[in-house]
Amino acid sequence: MGAGTRPEPPLTPLPWDSAHFGVSIARISCDGLTGGVLDACLAEAGNRSIRMLEAACHISDETTAQLLESREFRYAGTQVHLALDLEQSLAQDAVSRLRKAEETDLDALREMTWGSYTDSRYFSYPGIDPEKIHALYRIWVEKGVRGTFDDECRVLEQDGVIQAFCCLKFESSAARIGLFGVNPSFRRRGHGSCLLGVLKPALFQQGIKCIITTTQAKNIPALRLYENAGFMTSRMDLWFCRRIA
Numbered sequence: 660m661g662a663g664t665r666p667e668p669p670l671t672p673l674p675w676d677s678a679h680f681g682v683s684i685a686r687i688s689c690d691g692l693t694g695g696v697l698d699a700c701l702a703e704a705g706n707r708s709i710r711m712l713e714a715a716c717h718i719s720d721e722t723t724a725q726l727l728e729s730r731e732f733r734y735a736g737t738q739v740h741l742a743l744d745l746e747q748s749l750a751q752d753a754v755s756r757l758r759k760a761e762e763t764d765l766d767a768l769r770e771m772t773w774g775s776y777t778d779s780r781y782f783s784y785p786g787i788d789p790e791k792i793h794a795l796y797r798i799w800v801e802k803g804v805r806g807t808f809d810d811e812c813r814v815l816e817q818d819g820v821i822q823a824f825c826c827l828k829f830e831s832s833a834a835r836i837g838l839f840g841v842n843p844s845f846r847r848r849g850h851g852s853c854l855l856g857v858l859k860p861a862l863f864q865q866g867i868k869c870i871i872t873t874t875q876a877k878n879i880p881a882l883r884l885y886e887n888a889g890f891m892t893s894r895m896d897l898w899f900c901r902r903i904a
Contacts, residue, residue: 736780737876
């Protein structure tokens with residue numbers, strides 16, 4: 660960097676999100692965020708015709724949270740990060756009901772996602788069409804099955820009926836659950852717990868040492884599901900957004 664050259668504002672455009680929601684969206688990095696840097700981000704957003712900004716900070720970072728609120732960012736939700744050490748927690752029984760999802764499963768999986776993720780922070784983003792938020796999760800599961808976003812999708816099936824599913828992305832010796840869902844006809848009957856119970860030894864046998872995921876703090880059923888499966892909370896982030904006229 661040459662003398663007198665100012666660093667670029669920590670502003671990252673989100674092209675897929677922007678195209679899907681029909682509004683230009685970018686994310687601000689909160690690492691070392693100051694009032695001057697945030698103002699530079701807002702100015703840069705205006706120059707680039709960005710209409711929505713989002714940012715996340717650690718739940719204990721009150722200074723950054725207050726800074727964002729002082730610039731008219733609104734709270735959009737709390738994201739909980741969880742992790743499970745597979746070397747310390749293995750299911751008692753692995754059954755043959757777990758398999759990799761296929762193209763022929765897509766209709767059932769798309770239907771399963773619709774209306775299932777109403778705790779998403781995107782519902783707090785002003786001016787976003789709720790139907791497009793529901794559609795995002797339908798597209799997400801499609802990409803999971805096809806390996807174009809997450810690496811694969813696993814389903815729990817019995818008698819030809821998918822009871823639950825999860826999309827997975829592999830990161831070295833860890834697997835990240837990106838999207839998790841239970842068939843509405845089988846909810847509150849233990850099928851989500853069953854899927855996690857079968858998934859743990861299956862991934863461990865593949866050399867995976869840890870499963871990680873995130874969910875919204877207000878999604879109590881999901882938190883209870885993961886905690887009962889042995890997941891431990893590793894951190895919590897506060898998400899903020901601002902609509903720019």
